[in-house]
Amino acid sequence: MDLFFNTAFDLYQLITHNSFARVVFALLTGAMIGSFINVVVYRLPQMLKNYAVIDMHLMHPTELTESRARALLADVGLGGRSITPCCDNRIKARHNIPIISYLFLRGRCAYCSTLISSRYLINELVMALLCVLLVMLGLNNLALFFMTSITALLLIVANIDIRYRLLPPHLTMPIGFTAILMVHYDLVLITMSQGIISAIALYIFLTVAKTKGQILLGQGDVELIVAVTIAIGAQMSLSVLALATLSSWLVAKIRRVEGKKERAFGQYISVFTFGA
Numbered sequence: 001m002d003l004f005f006n007t008a009f010d011l012y013q014l015i016t017h018n019s020f021a022r023v024v025f026a027l028l029t030g031a032m033i034g035s036f037i038n039v040v041v042y043r044l045p046q047m048l049k050n051y052a053v054i055d056m057h058l059m060h061p062t063e064l065t066e067s068r069a070r071a072l073l074a075d076v077g078l079g080g081r082s083i084t085p086c087c088d089n090r091i092k093a094r095h096n097i098p099i100i101s102y103l104f105l106r107g108r109c110a111y112c113s114t115l116i117s118s119r120y121l122i123n124e125l126v127m128a129l130l131c132v133l134l135v136m137l138g139l140n141n142l143a144l145f146f147m148t149s150i151t152a153l154l155l156i157v158a159n160i161d162i163r164y165r166l167l168p169p170h171l172t173m174p175i176g177f178t179a180i181l182m183v184h185y186d187l188v189l190i191t192m193s194q195g196i197i198s199a200i201a202l203y204i205f206l207t208v209a210k211t212k213g214q215i216l217l218g219q220g221d222v223e224l225i226v227a228v229t230i231a232i233g234a235q236m237s238l239s240v241l242a243l244a245t246l247s248s249w250l251v252a253k254i255r256r257v258e259g260k261k262e263r264a265f266g267q268y269i270s271v272f273t274f275g276a
C-alpha cells in the first residue's frame with residue numbers, strides 16, 4: 001500500500017513539474033474518456049428507448065401488451081462488460097484499449113472481422129487531443145476538471161445528436177449543472193446573476209421565436225444552448241447560435257439534406273473560445 005502511495009505521489013510530482021509527462025498523461029486520460037464516451041453514445045439511446053417502451057406500456061396497456069413491450073426492451077445498462085454489436089461476443093480487455101486496439105485490429109471485429117465504425121477511433125482521438133489542448137492552456141486543476149467534463153458531455157451530445165437526432169435532458173441537465181458550478185467557482189468571466197438572467201432571457205426569447213415558427217430549433221437544442229449560456233453569457237451564446245445556424249445551413253447545402261442538426265458542433269467552438 002505504501003508503495004502504491006509513493007508511486008502515485010511520484011507520478012503526481014512528475015505530472016505537475018514535467019510538461020512532457022503532463023501532455024502524455026492528458027493524451028492517455030483523454031483517450032480513456034473518449035472510450036467511455038463511446039460506451040455512453042452506444043448505450044444511452046438504447047436505455048432511453050427502453051424508458052419510452054415502458055412508458056408506452058404503462059399508458060396504453062391494451063395497445064402495447066406486456067409481452068410485446070418485453071420483446072422490445074434492449075438488454076442494456078451503463079455497467080457490465082461490452083458486447084460486440086456485430087456478433088454478440090464479449091469484448092476482451094486487450095481489444096478494448098483506446099486507439100491502440102482499433103489500429104491493431106485494423107478497424108475490424110476480433111471475432112467476425114466486421115468493419116468497426118471509425119467514429120469510435122475518432123471520438124478517442126478527438127477527446128485525447130482536446131485534453132492535451134486543455135492542459136496546454138495552463139488551467140488550474142479545478143478548471144481542468146470542469147472543462148474536461150463539459151467537453152466530454154458536449155462530445156456525447158454531438159455524437160447522439162448526429163446519429164439519432166436526439167438531445168435528451170439526461171445530457172443537457174448535467175451540462176447546465178456543470179456550467180453553474182463553473183460560474184460558482186469563478187472559472188469563467190461571468191457572474192452567477194449574469195449567467196442565470198442571460199439563460200432565462202434566452203430561453204424565453206427562443207421559446208417565443210420557436211412558437212411563432214421563426215426558428216427551426218428542437219426543444220433539446222433550446223435546452224442545450226440555454227444550459228451553456230449560464231457559463232458563456234448571452235452575447236457569446238447568440239454568436240454561437242448564429243455560427244451554428246450558418247454552419248448547419250452550409251452543411252445542409254453541401255449535403256442537400258434538410259439542415260439543422262450539425263449544430264452540436266457549434267457549441268463546441270464556443271466552449272473553446274471561452275476556455276481560452
Ligand SMILES: [Zn+2]
Pocket residue numbers: 084085086087088109110111112113114
Ligand atoms: Zn463481430
